[in-house]
Amino acid sequence: MGDLGRPTSFDYIGRVSLINPLAREISAKIVYYGPGLSGKTTSLKYLYSVIKAERRGELVTLATEGDRTLFFDFLPISIERVQEMPVRLQLYTVPGQIFYAATRKLVLNGADGVVFVADSQEAARDNNRLSLQDLEDNLAEMGLDLARFPHVFQWNKRDLPTAMAVATMNAEYNHHGAPAFETCASKGTGVLQALKEISASVVRDLRRRQQGARRAPTGETQLVAEDGLTARLSAVASEAVEEATAPAAAPSLPVPTQPPPASLPARSALAGTGLSFAPLWPGDGAGVERVERHIVAREFATAVRAAAELMALLLDALPGTSGTGGPMARAALLGIDGREYLRLCRLASAPDAALTAEDALFALYLLVSARVKQQAL
């Protein structure tokens, strides 16, 4: 398989981190970066194996060829407390092989912190350097500077006899005095410590930037807001971690084949209340209105399926991602919570009788949330 993500133009989607002031919860994206075979996927697999099931979702691995990551791995986890705040993290790995440059950019997009996994072996010296340079270049394209960007290092494969001295690695790669950990990802040594440290750095960084936003004069506040950092209220309380039941293959939503049934009420059941999400789709609000009407008519299964179809269309039309991964990958790149997307997939293929009002409202919420994110592109 070739490079899955080779968009001709790269759009910086904006950082997806948010502090939810109601839940007082932080949600952030952390990317495991580094050269091919350095141990990024192994690190995520280890985390998956040791984090309690109720605190993590499924490990989603998007396309691999043997051991090699071709698109990315994804693991959502929640941590009870980092500096007194509950934290939800979306962990991603990039494909390290040099020719997946465009894919790395897409995955890095919106990151709040990086764990750079370097291969300690002498033979990997140049690859580590090139990968670090690649990271710095990609951050620079996003207007970010590694010196001020939360990052930690894993000096991985410390178990191998050909490992370089730690002092050498620090001198060659750790130019900004970031925390560094000696790790052996295949045994798990040091991997949790590195995650803990990057989580703490990300929280500190978010707080610092949010305080900056609060204090800054209007112009600067605006800049920070465009960076996606101002607190945003989550429209619906986020779902619990036990939601995650990802199928092994990348899930997808059904693409619409049927026109809407003719039996629908002629006008929005919400008409008169003035409450509809249709204006979010200027000129084409009929789709979401259909979902709303089905909910009001208590046709919850039809509402869920209509919302899932609209979501599939929305993801399909995402700019700059043609030929990039599947819908799961696009959803992740848009900044949709992986667990929530998987829940919608699951609902869309559930039997009608199993679907409740809550499911339909959730489907509507996720669709609207995706639309808002899409409009922010």
Ligand SMILES: Nc1nc2c(ncn2[C@@H]2O[C@H](COP(=O)(O)OP(=O)(O)OP(=O)(O)O)[C@@H](O)[C@H]2O)c(=O)[nH]1
């Ligand atoms: N000896 C040793 N082997 C390791 C360690 N960490 C990972 N490996 C092995 O190195 C190989 C590559 O690991 P991956 O985690 O797949 O590497 P990756 O960084 O995801 O590679 P790409 O997906 O190509 O970017 C696997 O065979 C792992 O078992 C380690 O600490 N020590």
Ligand SMILES: [Mg+2]
């Ligand atoms: Mg990998």
